[in-house]
Amino acid sequence: MVKIAVVVGSTRPGRRSRQVADWVMARATSRGGAEFEMLDLADYSLPLLDEPMPPSLGNYQHEHTKAWARAVSRFDGFIFVTAEYNHSVPGVLKNALDFLYAEWNNKAAGFVSYGSAGGVRAAENLRLIAGELQMADVRAQVALSFATDFENFTSFTPSQAAEDALEPLLDQLISWATALKSLRT
Template sequence: MTKIAIVTGSTRPGRINRGVAEWVLAQAQLRSDAEFELVDIADFNLPLLDEAYPAAYQNYTNDHTKVWSEKIAEFDGYVFITGEYNHTVIPALTNALSYLNAEFNNKAAGIVSYGSAMGVRAAEHLRGVLSELQIAHVQKTGMFSLFTDFENFSTFAPTELSAATVAPVLDQLVPWAKALEAVREGALVAA
């Protein structure tokens, strides 16, 4: 069965990111075309990137990197949950992505963003990072507004209109994740 991780994008105390990720996971688990699991980057205690070698070498020296690598390698695809911070991706997510490379190659991803402008700038910046990691990102994006989809800017309570943006992401992501399994198998045979 195709496995997809719903990856949180924040580690801050009092973060709203985890609530969005849990909601997306609940929506995804209503489907039967893939297995979905929440992966909370806060659980991995990743400091500011502290590996001596570029991630592409996979010459990891720190235990936290090795554990993060093993977890991410389990999946065929990802849904990255990002808020917009200073008109870009939340720094904790960028840091977590920077630790790895090959574990992400030839896999698929969707993006769910939120912010005062629905996180669209963060989503667009994240697409550049994902491209560099050879992650095929789908066109549809789940988008939520801090003004209408959060009670008191803290409790996630999406409007029906915003909630409807997530199903198209999953509708595109699952077939892409399945298709890229064959690409990864072909790359192994060629090696």
Template sequence: MTRIGIILGSTRPKRNGEQVANWVYDKASQRDDAEFELIDLRDYPLPHLDEPLPPATRQYQKEHTKKWADKIASFDGFVFVTPEYNHSTSGVLKNAIDFLYTEWNNKAVGFVSYGGVGGARAVEHLRLVVGELQMADVRQQVALSLRTEFEDFSILKPSEYSVQALDTLLDQVVAWSQALAPLRTAAT
């Protein structure tokens, strides 16, 4: 069965991302074409990149890196749930991505973002990053504006358009994850 990790890319107190990630997970869990798991970066407290060797070598020396690498290696694709901070993604998500290399290769990724303009700029930044990691980013994006998709900027109330966009995003992530399976098999 195809496995998709939904990565909650914020560790801030009172973060809106937790509602967003739970919404994505709840919708995804209703599907029968893949297994989904919610991954909260709070459960993987990675310091700023502290491995002495580049991630591409896979010669991890720190236990926190080994644990993170094992978790990411267990998935075929991902949905990144990202806030937008200062026209980019969160530092904690970028750091978690940068810890690894091979574990990301030949996997699909979709983006669910939130922020003042729906997190669109954070996703544009992430698309460049995942391209370098040999990931296939799907076209569909869910961009949740704090002004229109949240009540009082804090209670998620996704529009019907966003619900449909999420369904399409999940279709694409699952399809691309399955399509890339031969590349992952060849790499091992």
């Protein structure tokens, strides 16, 4: 069975990403078809990228990088839960992606984004980053608006449209993660 990480892509105080990631985890786990696990960037003390060698060489020097590499390498696919900050992804998520290379290769990626415009620009940025990291991003995505999916712009209350959008994302992600697994063996 493939293993999928739900990546909590913000560490900001008062972040909404954990609420959204908890919802994704609950729906994914009850659905089945893969093993799901939370990967919260707040649990990793990654400084700004401080490795002296490019990640593509895999010659990690720092223990925090090695721990992050061990965590990421266990998964076959990822659901990135991301806010949209200034038309892009939170810096902490970009930094976490930049720390590694081979650990991301030939794995599937899906996106659940949120913001005033549903976080779609952050998801588009993630698609470019995923391509460079040799990840296969699935077409289906969930775009959550503060106006329709967050009560008083703070408490996550997913709309029916959000609920409906998550299922095809999970279907596609599990299919792609399963197919790509053979490339890594």
